[in-house]
Amino acid sequence: xxxxxVAVEVQLPAQLxxxxxxxxxxxxxxxTVGEVLRDIxxxxxxLEEGLGLKGDDIPKYVNIYxxxxxxxxxxxxxxxxSNGSQVVIMPAVAGG
Amino acid sequence: MTFAYKIPECQTxxxxxxxxxxxxxxxxxxxxxxxxxxxVIAGLPNEACGLFAGTGEQVETLYALTNADPTPQSYLVExxxxxxxxxxxxxxxxELLGCFHSxxxxxxxxxxxxxxxxxxxxxxxVIVSLQEEVSVVRAFRIVDEQIREISILVKDISVEDTxxxxx
Ligand SMILES: [Zn+2]
Numbered sequence: 405x406x407x408x409x410v411a412v413e414v415q416l417p418a419q420l421x422x423x424x425x426x427x428x429x430x431x432x433x434x435x436t437v438g439e440v441l442r443d444i445x446x447x448x449x450x451l452e453e454g455l456g457l458k459g460d461d462i463p464k465y466v467n468i469y470x471x472x473x474x475x476x477x478x479x480x481x482x483x484x485x486s487n488g489s490q491v492v493i494m495p496a497v498a499g500g
Numbered sequence: 501m502t503f504a505y506k507i508p509e510c511q512t513x514x515x516x517x518x519x520x521x522x523x524x525x526x527x528x529x530x531x532x533x534x535x536x537x538x539x540v541i542a543g544l545p546n547e548a549c550g551l552f553a554g555t556g557e558q559v560e561t562l563y564a565l566t567n568a569d570p571t572p573q574s575y576l577v578e579x580x581x582x583x584x585x586x587x588x589x590x591x592x593x594x595e596l597l598g599c600f601h602s603x604x605x606x607x608x609x610x611x612x613x614x615x616x617x618x619x620x621x622x623x624x625x626v627i628v629s630l631q632e633e634v635s636v637v638r639a640f641r642i643v644d645e646q647i648r649e650i651s652i653l654v655k656d657i658s659v660e661d662t663x664x665x666x667x
Contacts, residue, residue: 419619465617467579472587474579494586495619497551497577497599498569500611 407435407484414444414491423450437470437491438481455493465496502534503541505628505635508608510651525557525651526598526624526639532562533654537635539564540602540628546570549577549601552626553589560594572604574613598624598639605631608638610647618642624650 411433416424424430424444432440445452456463460481468475469492475483485491528536532552540548549567554560563585569576577599589596599620603611608629610618618625621643629636641648 417619419621464576465619467582469583472583474583476579492583494582496579496617497549497582497620498575499601499617499625500547500574500613 409433409435409439410485410487410489412440412485412489412491414440414493416493417495419495420451420454420493423454424448432491435484436479436481437468437475437483437485440485440491441468441481465498467494467496468492469494503537503635504633505533505537505637507637507652507654510638510649512649522622523557523597523624523641523650525653526626527558527653527655528552528562529559530654530656532559533637535562535564536600536626537628537637540600540630541635543567543570543602544630545604546572547575547602547604549575549599551577551582551585551596551599553585553592553594553596555594557597559597561589561592563588567601573611575601596620596623598626600626600628603627603629603631607631608636610640610642615642615645615647618645626652 411431413429414432415429421428430444432444434440434443456466462468462476462480470478470483471489539550547567550565551563552559565581566578567575568578586596608627610625624639625642626639637652639650639652641650
């Protein structure tokens with residue numbers, strides 16, 4: 405079965421809004437979480453550094469949730485999205 | 501069980517906040533404060549951490565959470581629990597106001613790592629130092645790598661004890 409490209413809402417943390425013209429929720433399209441994020445980063449390249457998205461790994465200090473679940477516990481960036489899915493990005497709470 | 505602690509007088513004058521906005525105090529019910537101290541002591545020899553939520557400057561829910569990077573000099577609020585706390589607080593009409601963590605062998609002051617990792621400029625960053633027998637608790641805002649201490653007030657009021665179920 406061919407997976408369909410869908411539009412998904414991505415909720416960004418306050419400190420990344422400057423990279424996306426002040427928006428709090430931004431729509432991206434794709435089949436997977438990774439594709440949706442690449443779509444958004446394609447339009448707002450500054451966001452890539454803000455998110456720390458470089459390689460294929462999820463940055464340790466960024467949490468990405470699809471419909472309330474941390475995508476590290478799903479298929480990471482390969483996790484499929486569906487119509488109405490919601491992606492939420494939150495910086496991790498960490499320190500030493 | 502409760503543990504002894506002290507809260508040194510805040511060294512920041514309110515005018516230091518003129519350019520920062522946001523929280524300049526944080527109020528805890530005694531119950532939550534005691535639970536926070538108990539949680540970080542239970543986490544020894546590693547650092548321990550959690551989040552708190554409320555409205556305005558009043559902490560109404562404390563989330564004692566798992567340290568997903570448990571060493572004596574690091575903490576990472578377990579990401580799933582972080583999200584559950586975020587959701588739970590929203591469902592209660594509250595918002596996350598800040599986080600707490602312990603310092604096992606250093607003062608109650610943000611470390612360089614704390615400053616670098618501080619991603620929530622509006623939050624109160626509460627640090628509990630366990631290096632001495634009596635815990636020392638202080639709170640800070642960390643904005644653009646600048647540190648400002650804020651006052652902690654502990655009030656002996658009853659709270660609806662619902663915070664810990666997230667764990
Ligand atoms: Zn620290």
